[in-house]
Amino acid sequence: MRPLWGWYVVMLFLAVIGYFRTPDTWVQTIVYDSIAVSGVIAMVVGVIRNRAAAARLWIMFAGCQLLVVGGDFTYAWYARHLNQSPYPAPADGFYLAAGVLEVLVLVRILRRRLPARDAAGVIEAVILTGSFALIAWVYLMKPVAQDTELTTAGKLVAIGYPVIDLLLLTLLARMLVGGGARNGAFRLLALGMTSYLAADYAWAFTDHFEFEAGTFTSHLMDAGYLIAFGLYGAAGLHPGIRDLAEPVEITDRRFSRWRLGLLTTATMIAPALLIEQAWFADNHVADAQAIAAGCVGMFLLVVARMTVLIRQVERQASVLESQAEELTELAQRDTLTGLANRRAWEQALPLALDHARRDGNLLALAVLDLDHFKRFNDQYGHQAGDRLLKEAAAAWAGGLRSDDLLARYGGEEFALIIPNGGATLAGELLDRLRPLTPHGQTFSAGVAVWDGQESSEMLFARADAALYEAKGAGRNRVALAA
Missing domain, CATH: 1.20.120 (Four Helix Bundle (Hemerythrin (Met), subunit A))
Known part of the structure; x- marks a missing residue:
């Protein structure tokens, strides 16, 4: 209907x-x-x-x-x-x-x-109105102002109409570009x-x-x-x-094609008037001063609009850069514990080995695993298991040095890079962390010290093998890889 x-x-x-x-x-x-x-x-x-x-x-x-x-x-x-x-x-x-x-x-x-x-909307509205103002002056206002037969009241009335129309046109343009x-x-x-x-x-x-x-x-x-x-x-x-x-x-509005075309047409009106007067008056431009002022005004307004547009692009680029950094951070963080995830770990370990090789320092790697985590889950539920992982990660991270990197490798397994430290430092650090495990739980750990030559995969494999030795020896302990 x-x-x-x-x-x-x-x-x-x-x-x-x-x-x-x-x-x-x-x-x-x-x-x-x-x-x-x-x-x-x-x-x-x-x-x-x-x-x-x-x-x-x-x-x-x-x-x-x-x-x-x-x-x-x-x-x-x-x-x-x-x-x-x-x-x-x-x-x-x-x-x-x-x-x-x-x-x-x-x-x-x-x-x-x-x-x-x-600012962008105001400038665009002024550009659109300014072009019509030049036309109104050349064809409607100036002839009235120079008419000797009209009284002062008649001139004011005659000029008042195009002035009001220009104001209405400005408001219409402001509506359309707003x-x-x-x-x-x-x-x-x-x-x-x-x-x-x-x-x-x-x-x-x-x-x-x-x-x-x-x-x-x-x-x-x-x-x-x-x-x-x-x-x-x-x-x-x-x-x-x-x-x-x-x-x-x-x-921040998209600078669409119709907007660009409309503003381009408006800025071309002053040159068009110049060409029209020169063409029909044998290169004599009767309104040269008004047209020159219109050209200068349009140029300055276009520069102002470009400035606003550049600032808009810079603002959007800053937002995109910030969002990209946030996405990168999220992609390298474990959502449950807030620690570095496996992807971040696999990127960080080769870099740590390169630094140790260049500086000639020791580097140890530890693999930690919560003891009897499946039994804890079955007894208290998965939500309690998630809380245990989260609280354990926070407790352990609080006991580390600033250079150490703790990551959740997967499930209840964690990996730890200990730069500038050998077997003794790693053992002491892990022994400090074991009592920090919440809810009366324990963990087992395997430690491997880098020999200066092996790859990151080989180093991790040795630490993982040491972890299984600690598990087999009764858990709640730290084992050093051969």
Whole structure:
């Protein structure tokens, strides 16, 4: 079943299509304003029905659209009823007030949605807006500022429209490049703002280039506004409006292709304007200073964005390096006892032999095995057996020197490297460890002293054979390999 907001979108587009068939009379004005007011009502009803976060801000946003409708009706009243076209007109007050209030409301919503600092998002939004600001200055603001026929009030009104559009464009860009989930309400709101700005710029450039818009063209631009009003209402009816103003977590975003393409296009607008003016004005660039400032500004913003990106890469590399170290540490640690595991032992023993060979020092290797561990397990259970292994490992490790390496070789068997020590030191060390064994248990051990030539496998085999001698001699003792 189609949701309510979906039905509203369908009815909206049918109404907009019907608007194209209205005559240029009060009928057209009534149909236009009715569609726009329906969007206002839909947003208010949807915000209340969905219990949206920051509901008052969304209702204020809908109120801004109602002010625009008031401006449309006022404009029609002067044009149709009074047959007057004053400039500045009272309708301009409605339009400009609505634009300023809409900017303030969206700023508050975005501050709620994006409370954390996001240098990358801000820079990208400024890059996108800066390119349009240059276009607006060259084609919309500068001609107005140089027009000698306009009054000061007329100039302020004429410049106010593109300034407000630039502010709205900045907020739209900030929404699009910001973090957080892009649910249905987000998309409807963003599409609505895009449609509104497209219609506004279409009217502005039509006036600038003195293009005589026919009935269909003017209806088409009006449709942009109507679609914007309707999409705002659909966003309010969408359940996603409930979370749209909730704070989102800013994370390091992937620099996607569409983002790169959009920013590249924005930075190329200033050079494109330079080429356009030089091409059509016989190498005379009328707006050279503005274009040069735009090029410098874009260059500095791109450098700033690259700096943020490099820091992001460095931060991610540091995290990956830390994670790699943690994984390496985990791969070489026995999960139960926390001692070095067999893999770490097999890497450490050849290195210890190389050091002993190079320095000419003695090195002893011991293999320890808990006595009657299977019987302990059968009597007290496997959990008690695991505790015995863990506590024994901790007790023995506490009695070792800093250079000694104790590892869990497997099961209840442990291996110990004793550098800078011969048979006597190894025997004394193991005799100190045997009373430390918890729960009244004992261990047997075999010790082999490296002869300076044999491999690590041969050395371990001799110590292991000595362990079996200790076991055969009655356990709870240390045996020295031949």
